[in-house]
Amino acid sequence: IGLSDSLELRIFLFAFFFVFYVGIVFGNLLIVVTVTSDSRLHSPMYFLLANLSFIDLSLSSVTAPKMIADFFSKHKVISVKGCFAQIFLLHFFGGSEMVTLIAMAFDRYVAICKPLRYTTIMCGNVCVGIVAAAWGIGFLHSVSQLAFAVNLPFCGPNKVDSFYCDLPRVIKLACADTYRLDIMVVANSGILTVCSFVLLIISYTIILMTIQRRPSDRSSKALSTLTAHITVVLLFFGPCIFIYAWPFPIKSLDKFLAVFYSVVTPLLNPIIYTLRNTEMKIAMRRLRQWNLKLWVKS
Ligand SMILES: *[C@@H]1O[C@H](CO)[C@@H](O)[C@H](O)[C@H]1NC(C)=O
Numbered sequence: 001i002g003l004s005d006s007l008e009l010r011i012f013l014f015a016f017f018f019v020f021y022v023g024i025v026f027g028n029l030l031i032v033v034t035v036t037s038d039s040r041l042h043s044p045m046y047f048l049l050a051n052l053s054f055i056d057l058s059l060s061s062v063t064a065p066k067m068i069a070d071f072f073s074k075h076k077v078i079s080v081k082g083c084f085a086q087i088f089l090l091h092f093f094g095g096s097e098m099v100t101l102i103a104m105a106f107d108r109y110v111a112i113c114k115p116l117r118y119t120t121i122m123c124g125n126v127c128v129g130i131v132a133a134a135w136g137i138g139f140l141h142s143v144s145q146l147a148f149a150v151n152l153p154f155c156g157p158n159k160v161d162s163f164y165c166d167l168p169r170v171i172k173l174a175c176a177d178t179y180r181l182d183i184m185v186v187a188n189s190g191i192l193t194v195c196s197f198v199l200l201i202i203s204y205t206i207i208l209m210t211i212q213r214r215p216s217d218r219s220s221k222a223l224s225t226l227t228a229h230i231t232v233v234l235l236f237f238g239p240c241i242f243i244y245a246w247p248f249p250i251k252s253l254d255k256f257l258a259v260f261y262s263v264v265t266p267l268l269n270p271i272i273y274t275l276r277n278t279e280m281k282i283a284m285r286r287l288r289q290w291n292l293k294l295w296v297k298s
Contacts, residue, residue, distance in 0.1 A: 027270025056266035059093040063164040083165035096138030190245030
């Protein structure tokens with residue numbers, strides 16, 4: 001059904017989402033290219049950041065392009081396969097994003113609370129392992145949920161009241177008693193979201209308490225990095241918890257909240273990390289000069 005019926009609102013939303021999505025593509029690609037091309041940024045924190053950017057870009061690409069293309073089409077249609085593909089990819093990237101956010105919090109925890117052991121704890125293998133675990137957990141989470149939903153009988157109702165397919169809404173269309181499936185979604189997605197969120201809040205609380213006991217000049221830089229991380233975490237998890245784990249969903253609010261993790265947080269990461277992080281800014285300047293040199297030579 002999409003987000004709105006009114007033409008004025010649709011034009012506004014189209015412009016809004018179009019600009020956001022272009023920003024997401026450019027911003028996140030810029031982070032990935034900057035981190036991979038600059039050897040001075042080859043540290044766990046920046047590797048995780050580049051991975052987060054890649055996931056953000058993918059997560060947003062699952063829903064945003066179709067939503068943008070659908071604003072002015074009369075019949076907003078998606079095939080059953082397309083619908084399940086959206087569900088699968090959404091949970092795959094969403095699960096990976098949660099694990100990556102936890103990994104980034106862990107990385108900051110080690111860097112701030114155990115600085116002397118940072119290089120031994122966060123060595124190359126551990127970092128690769130964390131990234132592999134993120135993709136693996138995302139995959140398992142997505143498959144384990146979808147396995148229950150693919151065999152549902154669909155016999156009539158086929159309108160999804162949102163701008164993308166997601167389990168809670170698609171399950172409602174099945175001609176079967178879906179009570180158990182609803183519980184399963186809350187148990188799987190809901191618990192994953194709430195546990196990740198609690199884990200993140202605990203780690204950031206420990207980090208903040210450690211920082212408070214420090215002399216102020218070094219801690220202010222750490223504090224600004226942390227506030228950025230915490231903002232992303234709150235904006236990503238708030239809507240997710242509301243959609244999957246809140247027992248009394250207010251359905252019309254759900255789809256507007258979903259806008260947060262499909263276009264708002266994926267844009268926020270590049271903004272937060274590129275505008276506020278000096279090392280990133282310096283690396284981007286180097287990248288630009290290097291490109292300019294290549295261009296002048298050719
Ligand atoms: C993700 O992290 C791994 C492991 O540290 C790294 O090798 C890889 O380059 C990162 N991916 C991106 C897109 O930066």
